[in-house]
Amino acid sequence: MKAIESIPDRKLLLFKSCMVGQEYPGVETATRYVFDRLGVDYCINDEQSCCTGIGHYTDVFEGLTTTAIAARNFAVARKCGYPNITCLCSTCYAINKEACELLNTNTEVRDKVNSIFIEKGFDDLVYEKGDMNPRTNFYHAVEILLSKVGKIQEEKKFDFSGIRAAAHHACHYYKVKYLDVVGNPENPQLIDTIAEACGASPVRWYEDRTLTCGMGFSQLHLNKSTSLQVTKTKLDSLQRAGVELMIHMCPNCHIQYDRYQPVIEKEFGVEYDMVHMNIAQFVALSLGADPYKVCGFQTHSVPLEGFLEKTGII
Amino acid sequence: MTDGTTDGLDKAAVFICHCSGNISEHVDIDAVKKTLKAEGISVFDYEYLCSSQGQSLIKNKILEGNLDRVVIGSCTPSKHGTLFKKCVQETGLNRGGLEIANLREQCAWVHPDRTGATEKALSLLRAKLKRLENIEPLEEIKVDIAQQALVIGGGIAGITAALNLADNGISTFLVEKDSSIGGQMAKIGKIFSPDKLAEECAMCSLSPLMNEVAAHPKISLLTWTEIESLSGSAGNFMVRLKKKPRYVKDSCTACGRCSRVCPVPVEDEFNCGYMDKKAISLRFSQSVPKIYCIDPDYCLQLNGEACGKCATACKTGAIDFSQKEEIIELNVGAVIVATGFEEYDVSQKPQYGYGIFENVLTQMELARIMGINGPTKGELLRISDFSKLSNAPKSATCTSGCESSSDHSSDNSSGAETPKRIVMIQCVGSRDEKEGGNRYCSRYCCMAALKHASLIKKKYPETEITICYIDVRAFGFYENYYRAVQETGVNFVRGRPAEVIEKPDKSLVVRVEDTLNQKIRELPADLVVLSAAMVPSPGTRKIASVLNLSQDESGFIKERHSKLKPVDSSLDGIFVCGTAQSPKDVTDAIAQAGLAAVRARAFITDSPKSLDNEIAAINQLLCTRCGECLKCPFNALSLNESGRVVLDPLICTGCGYCTELCKDGAVQVAGFTKSQLKAEIEGVLEEGDMLGFVNSGIASLTCDNIGNSVLTYPSNVKLIKVPTTLVVGRDLVLHAFKHGASSVLFVEDPPDSPRAEVIYPLTTSHFKKLKEELGDSGSRIYFKKTYVPNTKGLAGTFTSLAREGEMIK
Numbered sequence A: 001m002k003a004i005e006s007i008p009d010r011k012l013l014l015f016k017s018c019m020v021g022q023e024y025p026g027v028e029t030a031t032r033y034v035f036d037r038l039g040v041d042y043c044i045n046d047e048q049s050c051c052t053g054i055g056h057y058t059d060v061f062e063g064l065t066t067t068a069i070a071a072r073n074f075a076v077a078r079k080c081g082y083p084n085i086t087c088l089c090s091t092c093y094a095i096n097k098e099a100c101e102l103l104n105t106n107t108e109v110r111d112k113v114n115s116i117f118i119e120k121g122f123d124d125l126v127y128e129k130g131d132m133n134p135r136t137n138f139y140h141a142v143e144i145l146l147s148k149v150g151k152i153q154e155e156k157k158f159d160f161s162g163i164r165a166a167a168h169h170a171c172h173y174y175k176v177k178y179l180d181v182v183g184n185p186e187n188p189q190l191i192d193t194i195a196e197a198c199g200a201s202p203v204r205w206y207e208d209r210t211l212t213c214g215m216g217f218s219q220l221h222l223n224k225s226t227s228l229q230v231t232k233t234k235l236d237s238l239q240r241a242g243v244e245l246m247i248h249m250c251p252n253c254h255i256q257y258d259r260y261q262p263v264i265e266k267e268f269g270v271e272y273d274m275v276h277m278n279i280a281q282f283v284a285l286s287l288g289a290d291p292y293k294v295c296g297f298q299t300h301s302v303p304l305e306g307f308l309e310k311t312g313i314i
Numbered sequence B: 001m002t003d004g005t006t007d008g009l010d011k012a013a014v015f016i017c018h019c020s021g022n023i024s025e026h027v028d029i030d031a032v033k034k035t036l037k038a039e040g041i042s043v044f045d046y047e048y049l050c051s052s053q054g055q056s057l058i059k060n061k062i063l064e065g066n067l068d069r070v071v072i073g074s075c076t077p078s079k080h081g082t083l084f085k086k087c088v089q090e091t092g093l094n095r096g097g098l099e100i101a102n103l104r105e106q107c108a109w110v111h112p113d114r115t116g117a118t119e120k121a122l123s124l125l126r127a128k129l130k131r132l133e134n135i136e137p138l139e140e141i142k143v144d145i146a147q148q149a150l151v152i153g154g155g156i157a158g159i160t161a162a163l164n165l166a167d168n169g170i171s172t173f174l175v176e177k178d179s180s181i182g183g184q185m186a187k188i189g190k191i192f193s194p195d196k197l198a199e200e201c202a203m204c205s206l207s208p209l210m211n212e213v214a215a216h217p218k219i220s221l222l223t224w225t226e227i228e229s230l231s232g233s234a235g236n237f238m239v240r241l242k243k244k245p246r247y248v249k250d251s252c253t254a255c256g257r258c259s260r261v262c263p264v265p266v267e268d269e270f271n272c273g274y275m276d277k278k279a280i281s282l283r284f285s286q287s288v289p290k291i292y293c294i295d296p297d298y299c300l301q302l303n304g305e306a307c308g309k310c311a312t313a314c315k316t317g318a319i320d321f322s323q324k325e326e327i328i329e330l331n332v333g334a335v336i337v338a339t340g341f342e343e344y345d346v347s348q349k350p351q352y353g354y355g356i357f358e359n360v361l362t363q364m365e366l367a368r369i370m371g372i373n374g375p376t377k378g379e380l381l382r383i384s385d386f387s388k389l390s391n392a393p394k395s396a397t398c399t400s401g402c403e404s405s406s407d408h409s410s411d412n413s414s415g416a417e418t419p420k421r422i423v424m425i426q427c428v429g430s431r432d433e434k435e436g437g438n439r440y441c442s443r444y445c446c447m448a449a450l451k452h453a454s455l456i457k458k459k460y461p462e463t464e465i466t467i468c469y470i471d472v473r474a475f476g477f478y479e480n481y482y483r484a485v486q487e488t489g490v491n492f493v494r495g496r497p498a499e500v501i502e503k504p505d506k507s508l509v510v511r512v513e514d515t516l517n518q519k520i521r522e523l524p525a526d527l528v529v530l531s532a533a534m535v536p537s538p539g540t541r542k543i544a545s546v547l548n549l550s551q552d553e554s555g556f557i558k559e560r561h562s563k564l565k566p567v568d569s570s571l572d573g574i575f576v577c578g579t580a581q582s583p584k585d586v587t588d589a590i591a592q593a594g595l596a597a598v599r600a601r602a603f604i605t606d607s608p609k610s611l612d613n614e615i616a617a618i619n620q621l622l623c624t625r626c627g628e629c630l631k632c633p634f635n636a637l638s639l640n641e642s643g644r645v646v647l648d649p650l651i652c653t654g655c656g657y658c659t660e661l662c663k664d665g666a667v668q669v670a671g672f673t674k675s676q677l678k679a680e681i682e683g684v685l686e687e688g689d690m691l692g693f694v695n696s697g698i699a700s701l702t703c704d705n706i707g708n709s710v711l712t713y714p715s716n717v718k719l720i721k722v723p724t725t726l727v728v729g730r731d732l733v734l735h736a737f738k739h740g741a742s743s744v745l746f747v748e749d750p751p752d753s754p755r756a757e758v759i760y761p762l763t764t765s766h767f768k769k770l771k772e773e774l775g776d777s778g779s780r781i782y783f784k785k786t787y788v789p790n791t792k793g794l795a796g797t798f799t800s801l802a803r804e805g806e807m808i809k
Ligand SMILES: Cc1cc2nc3c(=O)[nH]c(=O)nc-3n(C[C@H](O)[C@H](O)[C@H](O)COP(=O)(O)OP(=O)(O)OC[C@H]3O[C@@H](n4cnc5c(N)ncnc54)[C@H](O)[C@@H]3O)c2cc1C
Pocket: B152, B153, B154, B155, B156, B157, B158, B175, B176, B177, B178, B181, B182, B183, B184, B185, B188, B190, B191, B192, B193, B225, B226, B227, B338, B339, B340, B341, B342, B343, B363, B364, B365, B367, B444, B448, B451, B537, B538, B539, B540, B542, B543, B577, B578, B579, B580, B584, B585, B586, B587, B589
């Protein structure tokens, strides 16, 4: 288990996510806003590339390429002196952590990756065993927020009391590296705890809480009806639990719920009462951030205006 | 310290054993004899010194020659050391006058070259003779043991232990924190048994035992009592107890009138939290002692409201609101911890809905519901229906004067349903590597599930029961029971369920993958029963910390050796049994409790106890009372009222850490004093030898084991046994180098026992410090940790260090 006391707030490389940048840029700006307000020492480095996660899980990139690209990103992090890679996306998190373990333990892979670098004259990218520690150099942004939950509570401007919120923790955060989760991996409570600090009333347990969002990377495109059926199961259960706000921590889940809720409503002839956002957007709102300029809600498919009006933010 | 006989070796003799060729085939005994005789020493040899003829030979020679010191060259002292010790002591010789040279495991068996082996044998014997030049007699240390025992925890394990002790004549105190003894077994209703396909009534077995405890003249029963502290040492523990007030005197006849008039319903911990008890109650109807007890948290009178209804109702005037807490102090020789288990908190698995859905319960709760003294008087009902009924307190309306379950009122006439479909989920919190789970198997729960399934099938044959399991662990004869239950039509699904879901009508669905056919199944259920892991009770955790006992990673009290010392705790004189030690069923708890009683009795009756005399001894003449040695890791040393440093011989392990701390040489370990070790070094070493200082525990066994394993190493490897390498200070190492050692190796025990866990880190830091202090010579000292099977590795180290020595030579 990851101990909450061991989560750093210094030297974090805020690892940009393609899915965030492309679909919900507000998640990144909200995270930066919150980190600034909480006094977290982080940097963003434009030399960092995609982690290949989406491509990897849709069978476009094989493992070696993914690992080589990860090694390159690790070098970027080390060189700028911000070695604690902090991800906005659970897939970046799992991919980087896994690649680091592989580079440390599998000499053959490490040698291959390094020989590619050397051959191409990128000696500065060479990865030596132990350059990064898979347990202590990789975090998800939500863990940083959790470690600052006391400060969030102190600084909050808006109190979301009475809001029935439900959390969807990302599979690639708590199922892939389940021994390295803050708290019980069968019942992660990171989002719930942070949301509660903002005043919301989290529905701590609901049916199918641990079910996937349904995206499954290529599955959304190749097995669309199964994928949407899973998402519907989840939305149905949330509807039964009377949830008005669903909070996630991964742009892929975000897409699946926010972009496809209207699709499901249309295709299955159902209606849902809930809206969606990322936990960083929620914390930002609670600290007083602008819903559009900072949180970027204009890029969402399920409109948030009703929710924002109800809570008195707009 | 000498006995005045420093007159050299004219009254010394050497006895060499042939060990039927084991020694004589490799060592030229005649040559050894000749050499020693030429030096004026009497030498005798015999085919088997350990035989009774061999022993007579030794005894006769001692008496005839009026000998005062003896060296025996034979097999390892760990084999026949005690025998030879006894043998020489029978002649009146102090055992400080006996030395044993290991000519077999550490000479004949490991050095195939006859000349080398013979030379080494000679050096080993010479070293022992040298040691005896200044004989240091060993004093007998004896302590009186308090002739009574304490058993903590009155479950089946504690009851069994107390009865066994008492039946064997030991006065025993049995301390129980609840108001009655009986423990968890009193709750479980029926018990499975290994030899019958039937369930027996738990209370029918337990109740007579509880009554026996109460009636036994040798047992003092202290219920509603907790342990505050324990001090002193093995054989003489001082225990401080806190006896809480019951507010009811012993004149209580348990008529139950008080409880009927008491207006305050409280949660019944015995019945898993049902509101079917009053502020004044018996824990259960067969409670021992059968005296009511007032719960001070809920009693109106005790919380400042005028009530006193019970006092008015009581015909014997037993109610006494003025009772106060009592502190009791006991002096006991031995302690048995039997503080038991509790069920794992299954709400840590929210996917199973415990605490969220009403119809999810644990096996213990099911046991209570099926118990005739339970909240439904044995009727199986859906909890959601039942709790609706029981939520309304029935204080005033309870008129059932029935003595057997006077506190447990219920009225099931109004529409409560018997569940038709029951699903049981096994291994909840057991065999679970996730955070919050336990890796071990809890051993009781497969059988408890089978038992409950069987009981339900007998009473309600229409009920459909499904058990979701990982493996069914019906060990030993229980397999017959498992077979029989299968035949009653209970369903078994192999899979760990993912989730339990509640429907609007409060019925449930269990989602599980049947891993035998890889199909996802949704099992409808009216009740879901979770087989929760067994975890140490809070009382067990508390006692472990009050008594300072080692615990395993899950908090169970750790036994000293899982096979050989299964009931000895990490402290001498404290024993453990039952589920406080590890998950187990009643059968095993009883068997283990019997053993604990035997061990405790043996400990107590061996009084006055003579102690191992190879422990620290303080020379008060040299001691400056600087207090450095009080850093003893076992707290064996302390200052007495007059400021003298004194040793508790029962606590001292003889590790020798204090000898390193004392700058004045005032503390030495008897049998391993600096002068003895220096003498042995001088006697044993030749130029270019490798010298090993070997811990007398595991490390010594490993060295002997090299011989048993037909491995070899060069004969210029010389080994000296020490209590631990902590007694080897800088001066001894320098002495070794001065007398020809090419290198010095410290061979240590691994940190595998509670004692070694403390000592090992001290030895490594001691070694590091020495290495630094020695400067250049520091590169010639080495450290090795050994395990008994690691013979090859150790022989290899010996060989390579010895070769280096030869090269230097
Ligand atoms: C649902 C269920 C069904 C079971 N069915 C069976 C069965 O059919 N057959 C079978 O063989 N086994 C069965 N078992 C297992 C059985 O209950 C245990 O093996 C047995 O009760 C263990 O007894 P114990 O004395 O070790 O512990 P416990 O029964 O837990 O007794 C410990 C006692 O110590 C007391 N105590 C604790 N801490 C302190 C303290 N600090 N100071 C003083 N007193 C203290 C407690 O109050 C308690 O009275 C079942 C278990 C469960 C949970």
